[in-house]
Amino acid sequence: MNLNQTRLEVMHYLAQTMDQIVEAFLKKIDENWQPADFLPESDSPEFIEDVKELRLACKELPYDYLAVLVGDIITEEALPTYESWLMDVEGISKDKREGWSKWIRMWTAEENRHGDLLNKYVYLSGRVNMRQMEISTQHLIADGMEIGTARDPYRNFVYTSFQEMATNISHRRTATLAKQFGNNHLSKICGVIAADEARHAKAYKSFISRIFEIDPSEMMLAFEDMMRKKIVMPAHFLRQQGEKIGTTFTHFSDAAQRLGVYTTSDYTDILESLVKEWDISNMRGLNDAAEKARDYLMGLPDRFRRVAERSAIRVPIEYEFNWITR
Ligand SMILES: [Fe+2]
Numbered sequence: 634m635n636l637n638q639t640r641l642e643v644m645h646y647l648a649q650t651m652d653q654i655v656e657a658f659l660k661k662i663d664e665n666w667q668p669a670d671f672l673p674e675s676d677s678p679e680f681i682e683d684v685k686e687l688r689l690a691c692k693e694l695p696y697d698y699l700a701v702l703v704g705d706i707i708t709e710e711a712l713p714t715y716e717s718w719l720m721d722v723e724g725i726s727k728d729k730r731e732g733w734s735k736w737i738r739m740w741t742a743e744e745n746r747h748g749d750l751l752n753k754y755v756y757l758s759g760r761v762n763m764r765q766m767e768i769s770t771q772h773l774i775a776d777g778m779e780i781g782t783a784r785d786p787y788r789n790f791v792y793t794s795f796q797e798m799a800t801n802i803s804h805r806r807t808a809t810l811a812k813q814f815g816n817n818h819l820s821k822i823c824g825v826i827a828a829d830e831a832r833h834a835k836a837y838k839s840f841i842s843r844i845f846e847i848d849p850s851e852m853m854l855a856f857e858d859m860m861r862k863k864i865v866m867p868a869h870f871l872r873q874q875g876e877k878i879g880t881t882f883t884h885f886s887d888a889a890q891r892l893g894v895y896t897t898s899d900y901t902d903i904l905e906s907l908v909k910e911w912d913i914s915n916m917r918g919l920n921d922a923a924e925k926a927r928d929y930l931m932g933l934p935d936r937f938r939r940v941a942e943r944s945a946i947r948v949p950i951e952y953e954f955n956w957i958t959r
């Protein structure tokens with residue numbers, strides 16, 4: 634049996650419990666929060682007053698904070714890229730509505746609220762150059778992404794486990810910072826989004842746990858491969874108008890690092906928590922290559938920390954984000 638065949642069988646096996654998976658990790662649409670729950674109601678007589686209040690609460694938000702928030706929004710708005718990427722993974726077929734495609738569609742439907750909510754919020758805030766933000770969003774969707782997973786479900790679910798945790802951290806931190814800047818409304822918005830990401834992370838991590846039970850060696854090798862390549866962020870091609878592909882991403886992640894919204898030590902912490910979550914140290918029944926992969930993975934968090942200690946702190950570069958209205 635070739636590797637591909639085993640993966641297809643594993644995916645097929647997991648898809649048989651799709652109803653329970655959806656029930657456990659996603660919310661019912663009618664009961665789920667919607668962006669409108671957190672925004673001024675435009676059909677209410679109080680709308681103008683509510684918007685005035687919202688704009689006042691955004692007046693003092695610092696430059697770096699807004700840049701990171703807008704980068705986060707653009708990342709969320711590139712959801713078509715993620716949905717189409719996942720729909721193309723081996724073992725996921727758009728023809729079978731009840732299997733994995735059901736998960737992808739329902740996950741996408743939940744995720745779609747994140748960009749919607751934040752986009753409308755910053756539009757009302759008066760602090761963001763919407764046209765420039767929209768140009769960056771269109772570029773990012775048009776540029777796509779290259780995350781090193783190919784069409785492999787194992788690598789893709791490692792990626793999504795990691796990524797949902799990373800977005801949970803960054804939205805959680807933007808929530809905390811919003812509160813510090815006196816904006817409880819924005820804090821609540823980032824908080825509900827962060828909670829979604831945490832729930833999604835749990836789901837993807839559980840898929841990997843189950844794959845480890847069935848196909849431990851191949852799962853270990855896939856995890857190792859992703860960590861050797863390094864997990865790139867989904868917005869790694871981010872750019873502003875007139876710039877080369879990926880130029881803005883570096884400045885966006887520098888700003889996130891400066892603010893403490895998402896840092897290199899978060900990357901290591903996520904890796905460490907995945908190693909724990911999947912009980913890598915106790916994994917048995919591995920072939921020789923997978924044993925080596927396990928040892929590599931277990932030593933990796935410490936290695937990253939040592940490198941981080943040695944590397945010099947980068948001097949912040951002045952960069953003009955054309956998304957922000959000063
Ligand atoms: Fe999201």
Ligand SMILES: [Fe+2]
Pocket residue numbers: 744796797800830833
């Ligand atoms: Fe997410």
